[in-house]
């Protein structure tokens with residue numbers, strides 16, 4: 001049996017282990033991918049830290065990871081239209097294809113989803129195996145360091161592009177990697193002002209590198225004052241909630257204009273309290289966002305080819321054997337995206 005290195009949750013409890021595990025054999029309709037680069041996602045940090053969410057969801061031993069780019073190494077029986085050697089990434093949500101949402105193309109709402117690196121072996125390994133229908137061809141012109149985290153870009157794009165952005169003023173609460181990527185997308189898509197908030201100065205500085213008009217530390221600065229400086233007369237047209245923090249969401253509702261639109265991506269770890277009167281009397285529209293639309297893989301590629309530079313969000317690059325340093329960087333709060341190299 002051929003063996004490979006993989007980053008595995010070995011047993012109940014915090015941490016991960018680099019282990020030798022069998023190279024998966026692609027079954028009928030599956031594709032084996034040789035991994036080139038991976039990126040660490042907040043979900044992986046939950047699994048690493050073994051928080052209550054991870055304790056409920058993760059079986060062990062399991063290879064984790066779902067943000068990656070690589071090349072096709074082998075095709076399972078019956079796979080057509082793909083070739084060994086093609087550069088690819090993979091949609092991490094494996095959907096049933098038969099429920100009402102799958103039939104209408106809204107796979108992000110499939111009721112039978114299972115996730116790569118959460119429910120089944122993932123991509124923090126020399127090889128990963130996924131269904132052929134989840135394989136995404138990646139053009140050779142795209143930088144692998146960026147494609148490595150297209151999964152997260154997809155969340156950002158889906159959240160941001162839910163609304164018209166041309167000439168609009170956008171508030172993003174939460175300058176984590178996804179908030180920062182969303183800021184770049186909003187500017188690329190033609191927003192007038194993009195203002196981002198956080199309580200972490202390191203991350204606000206990264207957002208400035210991504211070209212935001214203002215990056216506001218709401219623990220120290222007054223958002224309405226900055227809105228005046230930025231000539232926002234009536235409030236924000238569009239809000240993207242990307243912190244999962246109740247205080248940030250309440251503040252967002254308070255500074256939206258009447259008729260404003262909000263998309264909600266941030267997952268909190270507890271229920272939050274909101275003033276419904278703010279939402280009702282302003283006529284706000286709220287849209288929950290889960291995952292990404294399948295077609296936004298193409299949109300992401302074209303935006304990057306069209307000049308959207310996402311490299312400012314990459315703060316750390318490590319060889320995969322140094323994954324502990326990678327997770328330490330993520331846990332420090334002083335990181336954007338952390339990319340792991342599997343090519344050497």
Ligand SMILES: NC(=O)c1ccc[n+]([C@@H]2O[C@H](COP(=O)([O-])OP(=O)(O)OC[C@H]3O[C@@H](n4cnc5c(N)ncnc54)[C@H](O)[C@@H]3O)[C@@H](O)[C@H]2O)c1
Nearest residue numbers: 042174176177178197198243244245248265266267290291
């Ligand atoms: N719905 C989905 O499908 C989906 C997918 C991926 C991620 N998520 C969620 O989206 C969010 C963003 O992802 P990420 O990886 O960038 O997360 P992250 O945790 O790295 O970033 C969240 C940021 O919010 C900031 N924050 C905390 N309190 C704040 C406040 N009061 N005001 C403003 N900012 C505040 C934090 O300092 C942090 O920088 C997370 O909540 C994540 O769980 C949801």
Ligand SMILES: [Zn+2]
Nearest residue numbers: 041067151152
């Ligand atoms: Zn992810």
Ligand SMILES: [Zn+2]
Nearest residue numbers: 096099102110
């Ligand atoms: Zn389905």
